[in-house]
Amino acid sequence: MLTNDSQLAVILDDHGLFATSFSLLLEKYGLFHFVKSFDRKDDFLRFLASSGTQKIYIFLDYYLSEETGLSLLPEIDRLNKDAKTIFLTSALSPLLIQTLKNYNPDGILSKSCNLDTLKSCLASVRLDQHFIDPFFEKLLENHQSTAVRFTPREIELLKHFARGDTIAKTAEKLFLSSHTVVAHRRKMMAKINCQSITQLITFAREHEVI
Amino acid sequence: MLTNDSQLAVILDDHGLFATSFSLLLEKYGLFHFVKSFDRKDDFLRFLASSGTQKIYIFLDYYLSEETGLSLLPEIDRLNKDAKTIFLTSALSPLLIQTLKNYNPDGILSKSCNLDTLKSCLASVRLDQHFIDPFFEKLLENHQSTAVRFTPREIELLKHFARGDTIAKTAEKLFLSSHTVVAHRRKMMAKINCQSITQLITFAREHEVI
DNA sequence: GGTCGGATAGCAAATTTTTGCTATGCTTTT
DNA sequence: AAAAGCATAGCAAAAATTTGCTATCCGACC
Numbered sequence: 335m336l337t338n339d340s341q342l343a344v345i346l347d348d349h350g351l352f353a354t355s356f357s358l359l360l361e362k363y364g365l366f367h368f369v370k371s372f373d374r375k376d377d378f379l380r381f382l383a384s385s386g387t388q389k390i391y392i393f394l395d396y397y398l399s400e401e402t403g404l405s406l407l408p409e410i411d412r413l414n415k416d417a418k419t420i421f422l423t424s425a426l427s428p429l430l431i432q433t434l435k436n437y438n439p440d441g442i443l444s445k446s447c448n449l450d451t452l453k454s455c456l457a458s459v460r461l462d463q464h465f466i467d468p469f470f471e472k473l474l475e476n477h478q479s480t481a482v483r484f485t486p487r488e489i490e491l492l493k494h495f496a497r498g499d500t501i502a503k504t505a506e507k508l509f510l511s512s513h514t515v516v517a518h519r520r521k522m523m524a525k526i527n528c529q530s531i532t533q534l535i536t537f538a539r540e541h542e543v544i
Numbered sequence: 545m546l547t548n549d550s551q552l553a554v555i556l557d558d559h560g561l562f563a564t565s566f567s568l569l570l571e572k573y574g575l576f577h578f579v580k581s582f583d584r585k586d587d588f589l590r591f592l593a594s595s596g597t598q599k600i601y602i603f604l605d606y607y608l609s610e611e612t613g614l615s616l617l618p619e620i621d622r623l624n625k626d627a628k629t630i631f632l633t634s635a636l637s638p639l640l641i642q643t644l645k646n647y648n649p650d651g652i653l654s655k656s657c658n659l660d661t662l663k664s665c666l667a668s669v670r671l672d673q674h675f676i677d678p679f680f681e682k683l684l685e686n687h688q689s690t691a692v693r694f695t696p697r698e699i700e701l702l703k704h705f706a707r708g709d710t711i712a713k714t715a716e717k718l719f720l721s722s723h724t725v726v727a728h729r730r731k732m733m734a735k736i737n738c739q740s741i742t743q744l745i746t747f748a749r750e751h752e753v754i
Numbered sequence: 755g756g757t758c759g760g761a762t763a764g765c766a767a768a769t770t771t772t773t774g775c776t777a778t779g780c781t782t783t784t
Numbered sequence: 785a786a787a788a789g790c791a792t793a794g795c796a797a798a799a800a801t802t803t804g805c806t807a808t809c810c811g812a813c814c
Contacts, residue, residue, distance in 0.1 A: 349634055349655035351662070355565035362568055373656065424559055424811095445559035446583065452561070487791065498743030501771070513793045520773075529772075530800085531742060533708030695760065711801070723763045730803075731760090739802075740770085 342388060345371040346378040346403070347395035347422070356393065363449070365456055366391065375406065382413045387418055391459070396423035396434065406438055418459050429542040430478035431470045441465040477541075482525050484543055491518045493544050494534045552598060555581040556588040556613070557605035557632070562655075566603070570622065573659070573667055584615065592623045599626055601669070606633035606644065611703075614647055616695070628669050637752035638687035641680045643699060651675040692735050694753055699730045703754050706745045 338468055343366040347353040350373035357371040374380035382390070392410060394403040399434045403421060420441035421434055434442055441455045451467060458465040484492065494504040501519070502517060505512040519531065526537050538544045553576040557563040562585035567581040582588035585608060592600070602620065604613040613631060622628055630651035631644055644652055650669045653662065654677045661677060668675035678753040694702065711729070715722040729741065736747050748754045 351566065351569070351632070351653075352562050355567075355569040356561065357565075358568040358572055359561070359565040365617045422561070427659050437612065447562045448560050449564065485790065495742060496746065498738065498740065498746040500740055500742075510791095511793055513795090514791070516772080517770085517792075517794095523772085528708065530708060530710055531771075532705060532710075532745060535742060535745070536706065536708045538728075637774090688801085697761065712764095721763055724761070726802080727761080727763075733802085741801075 341366050341391065342385070343369045343386075343393065344378070344381065344390045345369065345374065345393045345404075346373075346398075347371070347393075348373050348397075348399045349395070351396075360393075364452075365453070379406075379409060379413070382410065382417075385414060387414065387416060388415055390418070391456075392417050392419045394419055394421050394439075396421055396425060397429075402435070407437060407439070420455065420459060420465075427471070427542045428473050432477075433446070433474060435466065435474075438464065442470060443467050444469050482541070484522060484525070484538075488518055488522050489543060491515060492522065492534070492538050495519070495531055496538065496544050545569065549576070551601065552595070553579045553601045553603065554588070554591065554595075555579065555603045556583075556585065556608075556616075557581070557610055558583050558607075558609045559605070562605075570603075573663075574697070575663070585650055588622065589616075589619060592627070597624065597626060600624055600628070601666075602627050602629045604649075605627055606635060614644070615700075617647060617649070630665065630669060630675075630700050635752055636683070636717075638683050639692065639694075639751040639753055641678055641683060642693060643753060645676065645684075646693070647696065651730075652680060653677050656677050656739075661725065692751075694732060694735070694748075698728055698732050699753060701725060702732065702748050705729070705741055706748065706754050 336512040343357075343360050345357055345360075347356070353371035355372050357369040360366045360369045370381060372381065382392075394406065398402045399405075407419065410419060418440040419437050420443060421428075422443050422445055423434070425431065432443070440459045441464065443455055444463075445453065447467055447469065451469075455465040455467070485495050491504060491508070494507065499507065501512050501515045504510075505515045508515075519534070523529070523531075523534050526534065528534055528537065535544075548731075551569075553569055553570050555563050555570075563581035563583050567579040569692070570576045570579045580591060581590065592602075606613050617629065620629060628650040630653060631649050632653050632655055633640075633644070634655040635641065641652065651665045651674065653665055653675075657677055657679065661679075665675040665677070683729065701714060701718070704717065709717065711722050711725045714720075715725045718725075729744070733739070733741075733744050736744065738744055738747065745754075
């Protein structure tokens with residue numbers, strides 16, 4: 335049922351070990367008859383350029399060495415209008431996933447997904463439907479509901495704290511009274527109910543506030 | 545020459561897709577006859593516990609979901625004294641690689657390495673020699689002068705601080721005197737010459753120490 | 755057999771952060 | 785116009801962190 339005729343999968347991931355290994359996985363389970371993997375953007379694009387118009391399924395890593403897979407989308411579309419693009423990412427940030435989603439690729443999969451999710455994704459994409467990893471769906475939902483809102487000014491100060499600036503240093507840089515900086519800290523710490531600046535910074539990082 | 549009899553490879557990587565795929569790679573090229581992959585620490589440890597004393601080659605991801613592969617080393621050693629441990633990491637930070645090296649695992653490989661490097665690594669490890677990816681060797685050479693070193697214990701404490709634990713909390717969790725925790729903080733802060741814990745944490749994050 | 759570094763622990767003092775409470779302008783929303 | 789929320793600022797006390805200095809134990813290395 336999954337053994338569609340002459341479908342080609344192409345993988346681009348700068349972690350060569352993953353690219354090579356993943357191509358074996360796609361072959362082994364009969365998900366594709368032909369699989370080609372690349373760990374360099376240039377080779378990948380060259381191959382794509384020579385691929386003509388045949389139907390191609392592209393597995394694209396989000397984090398490439400110097401850029402993100404997103405930046406390749408226009409080029410991919412130019413080279414092969416019918417290509418299906420599925421993003422693979424190890425990211426855990428709702429903000430990043432939302433960004434990815436906004437680009438509307440054919441699929442978005444977590445690198446932590448299991449074989450069944452991979453198969454579901456392929457089944458959907460083969461029916462011209464879009465697929466997003468249930469794990470990421472959940473991530474997005476949770477983000478909406480648990481969102482603690484920091485004001486723009488608070489986030490600005492928070493960035494200083496996260497860079498290691500003390501109260502005094504932050505006040506100096508932003509031309510504020512140290513009392514004001516303390517007040518901002520206090521307010522943010524109250525919002526997430528914590529007792530120290532490191533906890534606040536950790537929270538902010540985990541929730542991609544900064 | 546590579547087809548040693550009844551050698552077992554075990555993979556632990558929280559990116560299930562990689563773990564599964566990589567196991568296929570190890571099998572396909574005859575690098576191992578038996579390969580088992582896990583994406584959860586618990587399952588991995590349970591398997592290891594039941595493995596008896598046979599020779600095992602462990603491929604360990606550096607970044608696990610809540611901790612680093614490093615923290616599993618004692619447990620691995622306890623469960624199987626003869627296990628060979630090879631780290632796989634996508635990290636690019638000299639400091640992190642140095643840290644990894646200090647633990648003296650049997651092998652350290654970049655996830656961006658090619659098949660030949662993987663084979664060289666295995667050849668070395670099978671001769672009871674230690675192997676480090678040439679790419680990482682170069683990375684370390686280039687940064688020898690500016691390298692700041694944290695000890696394993698320091699990094700352990702650092703992770704607590706980064707999670708927001710105070711001195712008292714950290715001491716409590718690790719069954720230490722708060723004086724000891726202070727001493728560790730002090731030492732690390734002296735190493736990077738900073739005056740507050742947030743600066744230390746920021747440094748550690750930027751240099752991928754934690 | 756001695757030196758060195760790492761992990762442990764302590765005291766006292768200086769400094770910074772955190773907390774409890776208050777207050778004044780300034781927008782935005784109702 | 786009142787209310788609500790944001791940015792600003794202050795004082796004082798409590799708590800935590802940082803610093804200067806010392807010291808023991810242990811294992812590794814020469």
